[in-house]
Amino acid sequence: MFDLLLLNLRRNGVMVGMGEWLALLDAIGKGLAGTLPELYRLGRAILVHKESQFDAWDQAFQATFAGVELPEPLSAAMQQWLQQSIGPQRPRREIDMSDEELRREFLKRLAEQKERHDGGSRWIGTGGDSPFGRDGSASKGVQAGGGGSRSAVQVAMDREWESYRTDRQLDHRDMMVALRALRNLRREGEQELDLDGTIDKTAQNCGDVDLAFQPARVNRVHLRLLLDTGGSMSPHAQLVTQLFTAASALKGFKSFESWHFHNVPYGHLTEDYRSGKRTPIEDLLRAWPAGTRVVFVGDASMATYELFQPFGYYGGAGAQLSGLEWLQRMRRQLPHSVWLNPDPERWWDHPTVRAIGATFPMFPLTLDGLRAAVQRLRAAS
Amino acid sequence: MSHRAQDGVEEEFGQFAGTSRYIVDEDLQADVNAAIALGRPLLVRGEPGTGKTQLAHAVAEGLGLPMFAWHVKSTTKAMEGLYHYDVVQRLNDSRFSAIDGVDVRDIRQYIKLGVLGRAFRSEGRVVLLIDEIDKADVEFPNDLLRELDEMAFTIPELDETVRARHRPVTIITSNAEKELPDAFLRRCVFHYIRFPDPARIKQIVNAHLPGLEGALIDAAVVRFYGIRRVAGLRKKPSTSELLDWLMVLARAGVRPAEIARKTPFLSVLVKQEKDLELLAGKVIADA
Numbered sequence: 281m282f283d284l285l286l287l288n289l290r291r292n293g294v295m296v297g298m299g300e301w302l303a304l305l306d307a308i309g310k311g312l313a314g315t316l317p318e319l320y321r322l323g324r325a326i327l328v329h330k331e332s333q334f335d336a337w338d339q340a341f342q343a344t345f346a347g348v349e350l351p352e353p354l355s356a357a358m359q360q361w362l363q364q365s366i367g368p369q370r371p372r373r374e375i376d377m378s379d380e381e382l383r384r385e386f387l388k389r390l391a392e393q394k395e396r397h398d399g400g401s402r403w404i405g406t407g408g409d410s411p412f413g414r415d416g417s418a419s420k421g422v423q424a425g426g427g428g429s430r431s432a433v434q435v436a437m438d439r440e441w442e443s444y445r446t447d448r449q450l451d452h453r454d455m456m457v458a459l460r461a462l463r464n465l466r467r468e469g470e471q472e473l474d475l476d477g478t479i480d481k482t483a484q485n486c487g488d489v490d491l492a493f494q495p496a497r498v499n500r501v502h503l504r505l506l507l508d509t510g511g512s513m514s515p516h517a518q519l520v521t522q523l524f525t526a527a528s529a530l531k532g533f534k535s536f537e538s539w540h541f542h543n544v545p546y547g548h549l550t551e552d553y554r555s556g557k558r559t560p561i562e563d564l565l566r567a568w569p570a571g572t573r574v575v576f577v578g579d580a581s582m583a584t585y586e587l588f589q590p591f592g593y594y595g596g597a598g599a600q601l602s603g604l605e606w607l608q609r610m611r612r613q614l615p616h617s618v619w620l621n622p623d624p625e626r627w628w629d630h631p632t633v634r635a636i637g638a639t640f641p642m643f644p645l646t647l648d649g650l651r652a653a654v655q656r657l658r659a660a661s
Numbered sequence: 662m663s664h665r666a667q668d669g670v671e672e673e674f675g676q677f678a679g680t681s682r683y684i685v686d687e688d689l690q691a692d693v694n695a696a697i698a699l700g701r702p703l704l705v706r707g708e709p710g711t712g713k714t715q716l717a718h719a720v721a722e723g724l725g726l727p728m729f730a731w732h733v734k735s736t737t738k739a740m741e742g743l744y745h746y747d748v749v750q751r752l753n754d755s756r757f758s759a760i761d762g763v764d765v766r767d768i769r770q771y772i773k774l775g776v777l778g779r780a781f782r783s784e785g786r787v788v789l790l791i792d793e794i795d796k797a798d799v800e801f802p803n804d805l806l807r808e809l810d811e812m813a814f815t816i817p818e819l820d821e822t823v824r825a826r827h828r829p830v831t832i833i834t835s836n837a838e839k840e841l842p843d844a845f846l847r848r849c850v851f852h853y854i855r856f857p858d859p860a861r862i863k864q865i866v867n868a869h870l871p872g873l874e875g876a877l878i879d880a881a882v883v884r885f886y887g888i889r890r891v892a893g894l895r896k897k898p899s900t901s902e903l904l905d906w907l908m909v910l911a912r913a914g915v916r917p918a919e920i921a922r923k924t925p926f927l928s929v930l931v932k933q934e935k936d937l938e939l940l941a942g943k944v945i946a947d948a
Contacts, residue, residue, distance in 0.1 A: 329846035331853040489756040
């Protein structure tokens with residue numbers, strides 16, 4: 281029953297590690313969870329680390345314990361389990377195991393259980409002196425079900441944490457770490473004391489203090505994120521938003537801006553795609569400092585005429601060039617640019633994707649792709 | 662319940678039950694005690710103003726332990742919490758010769774322990790607060806993994822290890838916004854402080870501002886939750902703002918009935934200009 285909880289948790293996307301599971305066992309062994317509501321609370325505190333996963337916890341807990349006949353929810357079941365594993369007359373054993381030993385022991389027991397798993401409700405302790413039931417303090421646990429308190433399963437069934445769920449596949453923190461590699465620190469800030477230099481010079485000066493200074497390190501990188509916000513991109517909106525949040529949350533770029541376009545930039549970019557306020561690309565190219573790193577994000581797939589014909593789909597007055605010609609023009613002026621494509625690579629065999637991929641180095645919008653793109657941007661420096 | 666630690670020393674847990682000024686709910690209390698029992702840091706998250714930092718103070722007070730607080734800033738490096746070797750001072754002293762009692766040859770004179778270092782060095786058990794850990798660089802929590810696991814670190818300059826005699830009761834706070842690294846999260850007991858409900862917030866008000874007129878508190882709390890419920894607020898007013906507001910209301914002698922009609926001193930509760938504009942155009946439904 282308890283190992284089922286572990287399975288249910290993992291099935292619900294809460295990747296419980298061995299360390300945490302052992303910590304929970306340790307805590308139960310210390311008598312911190314004598315009742316089901318206490319187990320609910322304790323388990324959540326130890327096994328779940330984000331409020332966005334509280335709902336998954338509720339579901340796993342409910343799936344595990346709902347309908348299970350536990351008249352006195354946990355204490356009886358635990359007592360039984362402890363009786364089985366320790367035995368009433370055995371001497372109690374203090375556990376002085378390290379985590380590593382505990383872990384090995386745990387795995388051993390788990391393997392044992394697999395061999396004789398017959399749907400029973402026994403946990404992992406089948407041997408005589410389970411380290412996972414030490415002190416047997418659970419047998420002294422608070423009587424559950426008494427008073428007016430609601431059962432833990434009932435609480436879990438409320439699913440009051442549902443709105444805290446996020447289900448983000450790709451952690452924006454991972455993206456931040458990847459993007460951070462873009463930083464290019466150069467010594468050109470304000471003067472600060474150069475400790476090593478001072479020591480060197482002082483030594484050369486026969487111990488007479490000779491201070492040395494050097495400019496502080498500053499990040500010189502200007503970063504621009506150009507996002508395709510067209511219709512075909514909407515399945516990727518979340519991913520793109522994450523990339524945007526990661527890039528904007530990352531402190532220390534000399535400057536950061538994001539711009540929007542639809543399919544390809546036809547002569548202009550918009551600051552906020554809702555407002556639709558357009559800024560000509562020529563103005564931007566002039567304004568952006570040399571060496572600006574530019575990341576295009578788009579699926580690069582559209583009807584061929586939208587890319588190859590002048591007066592593309594969104595062409596208006598002044599749009600003399602085709603979408604591709606605009607891109608080639610931008611590429612010439614922005615040598616430090618890459619294209620991130622959120623579509624999987626197997627979809628890239630499409631005329632417009634091929635043409636854009638020939639213009640810009642194209643990478644998939646995955647963590648690996650992002651890393652490779654950052655590498656490429658760095659190499660260009 | 663009686664619990665023995667491995668070495669027979671009575672473990673201190675199942676003890677924390679809040680203090681007179683800090684109202685703690687059952688869940689939080691259980692999590693604090695679980696963290697203490699397991700010797701793991703307690704990671705506390707929740708929206709600003711839910712009393713994350715106060716919790717550490719309350720735990721220290723409740724258990725009667727001294728507290729070491731490390732307030733993390735965006736520029737904070739993990740090293741700063743451990744120790745600092747003041748080379749510049751030493752260089753200066755070596756040049757301008759010893760000021761009374763300072764021996765330049767003794768490197769120890771120039772090694773200064775940081776908050777973590779001092780917490781580890783202290784004789785008895787302590788409460789260690791690492792406040793707003795998410796403010797620092799993304800790698801900051803990872804840099805502290807080993808130190809928090811083993812409650813020890815090495816000072817290479819002295820070839821010495823500073824090891825905590827008693828695992829400090831460690832409380833780490835973080836605002837809900839940023840992700841912390843998984844490896845770090847796995848080592849913590851996690852507690853999410855939800856915004857208190859009206860009944861609890863009245864308890865909190867009473868603990869902080871004893872002697873306020875009950876009708877005034879009731880009216881203010883109703884209005885307070887009404888404002889929090891307005892959609893589109895950039896920054897919802899939090900507990901600390903409610904306390905400030907009540908103080909102002911009491912000082913100004915505002916009558917409970919007036920709060921129901923309009924919201925006097927709204928700017929104490931809501932500080933962003935955009936939010937004030939938003940509220941000005943709305944009739945706030947009472948909670």
